[in-house]
Amino acid sequence: MKEYDTVELIKDRAEYSRRGVMTGDQGIILGGERSGYFLVYFYGEKYLSPEGVELYHEIDVGVRAEDLKVIHES
Secondary structure, eight states, X not given: OOTTOEEEEOSOOHHHHTTTOOTTOEEEEEEEEETTEEEEEEEEEXXXXXXXXXXXXXXXXXXXXXXXXXXXXO
């Protein structure tokens, strides 16, 4: 796994669910591995901007490497 890979969370943990992230959620890795964790920006709730553009609230979470599956490599 490396920066900008698209990943999927494959294991639920309390540390992730507290942030609103569950198994099956997808996100993008930002940065490299640190102490066995990757910083992942997950796509949160969708909303419309005042201009009518669909946007997502981002949820950034440190995720253990073994709890991620690569969906698309950058």
